Amino acid sequence: MRFLTEIQWSPYTVGAFIGVLSWLSFLILRNPLSCSTSFASTSGMIERLLRGKKVEEKPYYQKIKLTINWQWMLVLGIMIGSFLSAMLSGDFMLKWIPEFWEMEFGNSPLIRIIGAIIGGIFLGFGARWADGCTSGHGISGTMQLAVSSWISAICFFLGGILVAFFFFRFIG
Amino acid sequence: MLKIKNFRKNLISPLIYGFFFGIVFGFLLQKGGVTKYDVIIGQLLLTDFTVLKIMLTAVMVGMPGVYLMEHFGWVDLYPKSGSIGMNVIGGLIFGFGFAILGYCPGTIAGAIGNGYLDATFGGLIGIWIGTGIFASLYPKLNGGILKFGYYGDVTIPEILKVNKWIIIIIVEALILVLLLWIENIGFRNSTSDIFCQHFHPGRVMVVAELIQF
Numbered sequence: 001m002r003f004l005t006e007i008q009w010s011p012y013t014v015g016a017f018i019g020v021l022s023w024l025s026f027l028i029l030r031n032p033l034s035c036s037t038s039f040a041s042t043s044g045m046i047e048r049l050l051r052g053k054k055v056e057e058k059p060y061y062q063k064i065k066l067t068i069n070w071q072w073m074l075v076l077g078i079m080i081g082s083f084l085s086a087m088l089s090g091d092f093m094l095k096w097i098p099e100f101w102e103m104e105f106g107n108s109p110l111i112r113i114i115g116a117i118i119g120g121i122f123l124g125f126g127a128r129w130a131d132g133c134t135s136g137h138g139i140s141g142t143m144q145l146a147v148s149s150w151i152s153a154i155c156f157f158l159g160g161i162l163v164a165f166f167f168f169r170f171i172g
Numbered sequence: 173m174l175k176i177k178n179f180r181k182n183l184i185s186p187l188i189y190g191f192f193f194g195i196v197f198g199f200l201l202q203k204g205g206v207t208k209y210d211v212i213i214g215q216l217l218l219t220d221f222t223v224l225k226i227m228l229t230a231v232m233v234g235m236p237g238v239y240l241m242e243h244f245g246w247v248d249l250y251p252k253s254g255s256i257g258m259n260v261i262g263g264l265i266f267g268f269g270f271a272i273l274g275y276c277p278g279t280i281a282g283a284i285g286n287g288y289l290d291a292t293f294g295g296l297i298g299i300w301i302g303t304g305i306f307a308s309l310y311p312k313l314n315g316g317i318l319k320f321g322y323y324g325d326v327t328i329p330e331i332l333k334v335n336k337w338i339i340i341i342i343v344e345a346l347i348l349v350l351l352l353w354i355e356n357i358g359f360r361n362s363t364s365d366i367f368c369q370h371f372h373p374g375r376v377m378v379v380a381e382l383i384q385f
Contacts, residue, residue: 006203008203008204008205009203009204011204011205011221011222011225011226011229012225012229014200014201014203014204014226014229015204015225015226015227015228015229015230015232015233016229016230016233017196017200018197018200018226018229018230018233018234019229019230019231019232019233019234019235019237020233020234020237021193021196021197021200022230022233022234022237022238023234023237023238023241024193025193026238026241026247026248026249027241027246027247028189028193029186029189029190029193030247030248031250032250033193033197035277035278035281036277036278036303039277039296039299039300039303040303040304040306040307042300043299043300043301043303043304043307044303044304044307046300047304058307058308058310059310059311059314060306060307060310060311061307063310068187069186069187069190070186070187070189070190071190072190073186073187073188073190073191073194074190074191074193074194074197075194075277075278075281076191076194076281077190077191077192077193077194077195077196077197077198078194078195078197078198078201078278078281078282078285079194079198079281079282079284079285080194080195080198080285081194081195081196081197081198081199081200081201081202081282081285082198082199082201082202082207082281082282082283082284082285082286083198083285083286083287084195084198084199084285085198085199085202085203086202086207086285086286086287089203091202091286092286092287093286093287093288094287094289095287095288095289095290096289096290097290098208098209098210098213098274098288098290099210100209100210100213100214100274101209101213101274101290109289109290112290112294113290113293113294114294115272115273115294116272116273116274116290116291116293116294116295116298117294117295117297117298117301118272118298119269119270119271119272119273119274119294119295119298120269120273120280120294120295120296120297120298120299120300120301120302121269121298121299121301121302121305122265122266122268122269122272122273122298122302123266123269123270123273123275123276123277123295123298123299123302124269124277124298124299124300124301124302124303124306125265125269125302125303125305125306126262126263126264126265126266126267126268126269126302127262127266127277127299127302127303128262128302128303128306128307128310129258129261129262129265129266129306129313129318130254130258130259130261130262130263130265130266131252131253131254131258131259131262132252133266133276133277133278134227134270134276134277134278134279135276135277135278136252137252137259137263138227139227139230139231139234140234141251141252142227142231142235143230143231143234143235143238144235144238144249144250144251144327145235145251145327145328145329145336145339145340145343146251146252146254146325146326146327146328147251147254147323147326147327147328147331148251148252148253148254148255148258148259148323148325149251149252149254150328151254151256151259151260151263152254152258152259152262152263152266153263154263155259155260155262155263155264155266155267156263156266156267156270156276157216157267158263158264158267159263159264159265159266159267159268159270159271160216160266160267160268160270160271161216161217161218161267161271162267162271163216163267163268163270163271163272164213164216164217164271165216165217167271167272168213168217169217
């Protein structure tokens with residue numbers, strides 16, 4: 001069982017296991033692996049907590065339903081699975097600023113938090129606009145050969161590469 | 173009695189299965205290193221291809237299995253409906269956020285589990301705000317831009333009118349060539365090289381101490 005305590009596995013091993021997990025997801029969950037909708041439903045549930053039942057009447061929340069479903073539990077599970085993996089390998093670390101960020105934008109946690117919030121707003125907004133994220137479109141959708149997913153996945157990376165180069169190579 | 177049975181079958185077990193699948197998925201993401209901002213930004217800067225290697229291998233393994241199971245009638249496929257307005261514009265907005273945040277919705281959950289506080293107290297809150305804004309704008313967007321260039325839930329074999337197994341073989345071959353190219357000719361995993369250019373060993377230690385409070 002020593003492999004469980006290794007910090008990093010080969011990306012091909014990890015990818016192959018995710019591929020097999022996808023088979024099982026279609027077979028058992030009767031759904032492809034995907035994540036981003038549950039962030040939208042959580043956001044709606046928080047808003048419902050603050051502003052009451054009328055939030056449910058928004059057409060988008062009528063569409064996605066503000067409930068805790070399998071996908072919500074999947075995202076919760078990801079947190080715990082990652083935590084277990086990190087603890088087993090001693091890779092768990094409470095940390096505010098990633099190294100690459102610090103090299104470009106300095107060591108202020110506040111600036112990193114503001115950056116992460118702004119990035120998160122665009123990411124969340126874009127994931128709902130495109131109706132999927134790196135897992136739902138990028139892995140599960142592309143393996144089904146869905147046209148929507150291939151176009152989305154290419155645009156995720158195209159946009160990401162352009163903006164990363166702008167911030168880290170052009171400005172930095 | 174039957175009702176309770178159905179209720180458990182239909183509602184409780186998907187939650188437990190979803191949770192279990194999530195634990196395995198999160199474990200794999202962390203072991204793959206993609207719960208880390210530096211690895212994801214390294215991918216977007218084209219210096220570290222871990223993200224693409226994982227995704228492409230997952231598709232290579234997943235696709236034939238899923239299509240075979242569909243062939244035998246064991247599973248249904250769920251290709252998502254889309255349009256140019258949805259997938260191109262939404263995808264580029266997503267990419268913009270991806271490069272600033274340095275996590276995506278799945279990997280941010282992993283990053284939270286990994287202890288990265290910028291994910292927990294920054295990115296997660298941002299994503300909730302972003303999805304909330306989208307929910308408010310949805311009625312307007314859905315009548316207009318999201319319908320632009322609509323093509324529905326078509327797949328590549330359907331749109332090209334080619335046998336799906338031929339497309340699967342071609343895609344498998346293309347992914348294999350791409351992975352071999354990344355591995356052999358194109359790029360090395362050079363995240364560490366960039367660190368060496370920017371940091372003196374002593375400074376790395378100081379930085380490591382500063383950020384591990």
